[in-house]
Amino acid sequence: MSDTRDDRGAGTGPPGPAAQLPGLGDEQVRALRRVGREWGRVSAAPEVWRAALPVDPDLGRFPPPAEIKPPRFGRLVPISPLGPRSAGERVDTEEPPTGRSARAGALVRRLVLGAALRSSAVVTERMRKLLALPVLSADALSSVAYGPEALLAVLVLAGTAGLAYSLPVSGAIVFLMLAVGLSYRQTIRAYPHGGGSYIVASDNLGRVPGLVAAAGLMTDYVLTVAVSIASGVAAITSAVPSLAGQTVPIGVGVIVLLLAGNLRGIRQAGALFAAPTYAFVAAMLTLIAYGLVDAAGRGFEARPAPPLGVTESVGVLLVMRAFSSGATAMTGIEAISNAVPAFKPVEWRNARTTLTWMVGLLIVMFTGISLLIHLTGVVPGSGETVLSRLAHLEFGDGWMYVFVQTATAAVLLLAANTSYNDFPRVLSLLARDDCAPRVFMRLGDRLAYSNGILLLSLAAALVFVAFDGLTASLIPLYAVGVFLAFTLSQAGMVVHWWRLRNRHWRKSLAFNAVGGALSALVFLTAGISKFTSGAWVAIVAVGLFLLVTTRIRRHYRAARDALRLHPHTVELPARTARGPLPARGSALTEGSGADGGGEDEEIPEEIRHLSVVAIATLDLAGMRALAYAASLQQPVLVVHISLTEDEARRFRGYWSLWGDHLPLEIVISPYRAVVAPLVHYLEALHRQHPELTLTVIVPEIVTRRRRHRFLHSRTATRLRRALRPLPKIVITTVPFHLPV
The missing domain is CATH 3.40.50 (Rossmann fold)
Structure with a gap:
């Protein structure tokens, strides 16, 4: 931020995006x-x-933050209090509880959340590519566990005739992954300090499109928690069928654990974040390799699918629904463009490299799983996921099957946790722009955005319970918010390149235009074809979000006008x-x-x-x-x-x-x-x-x-x-x- 020095006095330049002090005209x-x-x-x-x-x-x-050295583990560093202190002196700023129930509540809070961190500072840790890949790609890569199955669950309604479209639809989704991945490479280059959908759409399209993009993002984050946990619980119940009747209690319990862990504000060590993602990638690549070797032994001849009942005929609408359902495998693809400043220098170059690896792995795993489904004739069924059926088919009930299911459940639960980083951050950006209550800008006792974390947990739990923790029921809601944010982000980038017109701007504009057009196609397809299946809930949520945020902004604007300086008052x-x-x-x-x-x-x-x-x-x-x-x-x-x-x-x-x-x-x-x-x-x-x-x-x-x-x-x-x-x-x- 430049320090403008004019007749207003030293240092009265315009506020930057992180400032809380409004500028004076x-x-x-x-x-x-x-x-x-x-x-x-x-x-x-x-x-x-x-x-x-x-x-x-x-x-x-x-x-100053530049002098704060991060510890080996965690992200919170103790800082000496201001002013002199005598030896052994301790000043406690926590309110002493009065009454037996209050003291018991304070004890539980301290055990679950830890002591309030009065003298701690948040340290931004720079990540290497090998660490950033699993940490930032968990959401996108884990979607391989439910994306192909979601696609197949729609096509199977048309019986064997519908299954014949699985590979062509999968190929279209792979092309979409490639186009959107290339588009976000351009976004990283244009926004080297982080360019999420809300920021890009607001900068280039205006406030209302920015708020619509934010609505899509917030819906996406809530559903990421619900869908990831639903899929993770399904992986557990597939391996342990006796737990099938406890899906909702298990899922709500996981949300409570995620809530408590994130309220503590302590980030796990990077290696712990990396382990489940790398284990899942290894499990999927091993499963694909074993399956292809087995198929090669029989000349890649596809096994026939079991007899299927036909409830719908093959048509354009059915194929469009399958395409939009399978495209949910792209969720989380923008996470790296949001987190460019978290990389080690050169930040934007390392972020683009990591994005390329993420998209490459996503395409390989999605293509491999889709091909295995076609070759083995596996179809969705009650009580067991498609991924579990594939693992059973290739590995039996041995330790490799257990490894695949454990890695899948772990990475899906980790993917749910990524929303706890992004949802409160976007909410704080909205609060900074007067579009959300300013309480969401406040850091809690453990230096986390506690109010945003609480809101996300409550919303995700309500959605999870309302849809009985079933992945198939939640998928129709998912694609709407995800691709609405994708569409507006890419449209914003098209406007950005058109205005800038620097070197290679035409190529960059073309990439973003293709990505935006395909994302818009998926958004419209999901909104129309799945409207009665639950997509209307996401559309209504976006509309309500836009209504509430504009009302909040209107109030803050009126309050600012009332608080403006008038010498005579x-x-x-x-x-x-x-x-x-x-x-x-x-x-x-x-x-x-x-x-x-x-x-x-x-x-x-x-x-x-x-x-x-x-x-x-x-x-x-x-x-x-x-x-x-x-x-x-x-x-x-x-x-x-x-x-x-x-x-x-x-x-x-x-x-x-x-x-x-x-x-x-x-x-x-x-x-x-x-x-x-x-x-x-x-x-x-x-x-x-x-x-x-x-x-x-x-x-x-x-x-x-x-x-x-x-x-x-x-x-x-x-x-x-x-x-x-x-x-x-x-x-x-x-x-x-x-x-x-």
């Missing part, structure tokens, strides 16, 4: 200057406020604020000894104050909180948490434009979080002078409608819960009532 900059001049007429001089501070506001810095501190303030150190003349941190003040004169204003933006709500703090005629310190150095410079520039009337301390957080670093800073202030009473003043947005409350932060509540164990800290809110 020319009109707001002029309003900020006028408000600052009004403050200057009624408030004490800035140097008076600084001289009155009873503390040193500079308590050190968190280490900004509250100012009383003129008496020009009077004398307590001098530096006067708050420390009494009660500063070993017992200075007690709560034994008996008369007002014994209480020594410091007002700390936690402010995020310089809007009307923030200005009202500043005016309220200044009107108390006690020392005031303003604290702002910035996520990046650039954001800190921009806020400092805005603060200077306002006039720098009050002391400001900016803390740069390596967490990508706001409340946890603020808690650290307040704890450090308290440790510096325990005899001070800290009054933490927080602006609060009050909405007219109850349904809008969830859209705004509850920072004061979280601060109050975190800081309750510390004495002499008061949390107060300054409400700002929205007219909408």
Whole structure:
């Protein structure tokens, strides 16, 4: 992000995609200057406020992300707290539970989720290609376990005549895989910092197409969890038929385990992620090799399929349904283009190489399994998957059969877990763009997007239970969301190349155009041919998603308009604020000894104050909180948490434009979080002078409608819960009532 330096002050350039501080336009900059001049007429001089501070506001810095070294395992690194600490001192910011049931709940939470990580930072680990391939390709490669079977389950309705189309339809799907894979190679080149469907469609097609692409992605992620778990459970029940009646409880139990594991926020070691995927690839290649050798012994003569009942005649609609069902084997193919920054340098080149290997393996395995199905005459049946029937046919009941089923179940469950990385991330991007509640931008105690993880688990569990955990019932819903996102992403890339027109732009445009056209064909085919079979659910979900996100954006836009600075409506501190303030150190003349941190003040004169204003933006709500703090005629310190150095410079520039009337301390957080670093800073202030009473003043947005409350932060509540164990800290809110 460039650091624009103009008449607005140093570091007031436009916010980047990761920034939480909104940029100010020319009109707001002029309003900020006028408000600052009004403050200057009624408030004490800035140097008076600084001289009155009873503390040193500079308590050190968190280490920048570049200096944080990742551990060998995991992605969370302990960071020393701000400020001085005596030996062995421990400050616990967790709210102490009261009552027997509350204590029991806290114990269960600690055992399941682990202790809150107050002093940890998220570290981005760069992956080598050999590690990135299994980690990012688990979803795509595992779809071989259900894609060919889904195709066959439609064709078998037409009996032997329908099965004759299995190889031609499989060939069309392989061509689609190749075309879409080449298209995403162009996306990686154009978006070397990560280009998911939502970002690409929003950048090139506009906000509404971007939201439609996001709707397709969110539907895809929910169904990935449901379908992968359904297929994984089917692999287990095929090997252990006695568990066939427990499909739903087993699947829901797996979702609960995934929920607990992801809420803990601890990523498994890369080798553990890689093992199931590589084991599955080895199992599939071995199965294909054994099957082809066996077929070669009989001259590749196809065995006849068992007698089949005919319920439908062969027609274009049946073939289209089979094509769209089998195309679900392409799910997860865009995961690598989303995660380009996670690769080691050169990132985009390594990502393209990994994508090529993934598409190559996917084509080989899909083609091999489809060919084996044709040569062996295996057809879908109740109680056992097609893959299990093939393994039984080639390996019997021996250890190789167990290996194939175990690897299949493991990689499918791992594929379900990949959605837990992408769903909360896309939801946080939507929240950043004011299209989802901002609570989804918040990192939880374990530095994971806890609210997004909870929402994904709830949605996936509801879908899984509603369709009885049957893969065949879930497949019709699957293709709609997947190929809707594919189509809009590739259409966005066509617009991108048309606008850019750099070297080789025509070739790149052609690749993306072919991929987009084929993806659109599958989307329309699935939507029309499977509408009554369940595809209508996905289409309705996309429509509802678009409706809700546009309503949320409309509310945030109205709230932003209401919070815009208007010089004649900004509250100012009383003129008496020009009077004398307590001098530096006067708050420390009494009660500063070993017992200075007690709560034994008996008369007002014994209480020594410091007002700390936690402010995020310089809007009307923030200005009202500043005016309220200044009107108390006690020392005031303003604290702002910035996520990046650039954001800190921009806020400092805005603060200077306002006039720098009050002391400001900016803390740069390596967490990508706001409340946890603020808690650290307040704890450090308290440790510096325990005899001070800290009054933490927080602006609060009050909405007219109850349904809008969830859209705004509850920072004061979280601060109050975190800081309750510390004495002499008061949390107060300054409400700002929205007219909408």
